[in-house]
Amino acid sequence: MPIPDYAIYLIPLIFILTFYVGRRKKSEKKSVIQMNEAISQGLTEPASLHPVIDPVRCLGSGSCIRACPEQALGMIKGKAVLINPTHCIGHGACAAACPQDAITLVFGTEKRGMDIPQVDPAFETNVKGIFIAGELGGMGLIRKSASQGAQAMDSIVKLKGSANDYDVVIVGAGPAGMGAALGAIQHKLRYLIVEQEVSLGGAIFQYPRNKIAMTAPVKLPVVGEMHFKEVCKEKLLEWWLGIIEKTGIKINYNERMENVTPYDNGFIVKTSQSEYKTRSVLLAIGRRGTPRKLGVPGEELPKVVYRLIDPEQYRNMHVIVVGGGDSAVEAAM
CATH class of the missing domain: 3.30.70.20 (Alpha-Beta Plaits)
Incomplete structure (x- = not known):
């Protein structure tokens, strides 16, 4: 057959x-x-x-x-x-x-939950004039955090003018803060960035060495689109530094925000260094900038650290990881 x-x-x-x-x-x-x-x-x-x-x-x-x-x-x-x-x-x-x-x-899980501030589509909170972008508002993706910062400036530029020193004080020099700075430059806003760390990057700076930070490009005001898709922490920080040099973005490093108080048609932002009068405030501070401490003797010693940047520096050393949560397990692994 x-x-x-x-x-x-x-x-x-x-x-x-x-x-x-x-x-x-x-x-x-x-x-x-x-x-x-x-x-x-x-x-x-x-x-x-x-x-x-x-x-x-x-x-x-x-x-x-x-x-x-x-x-x-x-x-x-x-x-x-x-x-x-x-x-x-x-x-x-x-x-x-x-x-x-x-x-x-x-961010959250059914077990631990997650408190996320409520913001409207313009990234403004229920306090008029205070905006939130990036990880604090529930967006942890770097490219989208940067975009949110820029988009927040699209809303802030529409606010009525005032006699304050600044149109916006941007708190945090991570992706959202940098995106906001570029948006402020595009809209010719009077802006100021305060960053409590000694360098830019926010949570990115705290990433372990060579960790992949972004997997897709992002288009930003003034500088256009990033010309890479997958990039590690070091390359991304290098790119941001190049943007700062190119655009002249000014950042007040090692200056921690302490308080925001309503004042006339704006706010007074009190920091560890000074006070600033501003029409609006953008909080781009992320969710992990200030580690929890135990309040025990010795925790300020140089050998006590709160972030694992480069595991290789602890090779062949005895290390105690304090804590039993996910971050502790990740550090131990």
Whole structure:
């Protein structure tokens, strides 16, 4: 009996399908094992920004899994799942790769919750004249934080003028603060940036060495679009320094905001160095600028640190990690 013509195409198709299904099952089995291991070790709480996958929208394409360099995601029952929550560092590559927009990036979890200030679409809080952009407002992605800072200036420029020293005081020189500064320059606003650290970058400066900080370009006022997609911490900070040199952005480093008080048609911003009268205030301070301390003798010694920047400097040394949360586990690993 002769073999039908369609069999010539059907047999290879069956072979390919069988191979694909087998490989998929093997991958899902591995994902289940990894997730169960994380659960058994209590590593179920992501440190910060992380993906939440909508199982209804998820088609199981695996794009998000392939986009995640930390292997925090896996496939279970045909749907993407966060199988290694503590591996997630929140750069959002998974959300950008998802063809179905099935991924939402959030800070809080059902277990620990998260208090996020309420702002309107113009990034203004319920206190008129005070704006919030970036991580403090719930946006941890660097490119979107920078965009929010710039967009906040689009709103601030519409405020009625005043006799204050500044149109806006920007608190924080991280991505949102830098984006805001560029927006202020574009709109010819009188602005001031105060930053409590000794360098720019905000949370980025505290990232471990060579950590991937951005996975997609961003378009900003004055300077246009970044010409790179995936960039590590050091390269991104170098790019920002180049922008400062090019645009003349002025930042008051080592100056901590202490208080904001309403005053006439604006506010008085009191810092560790001075006081400033301003029409508006943009809070771009992030959520991790001031570490919690124990209040015990010796915690101010040089050998006590509150951020892990370069693990290599502690190689072959005895280190005590104080704490039992996600950050402590991440530092220990």
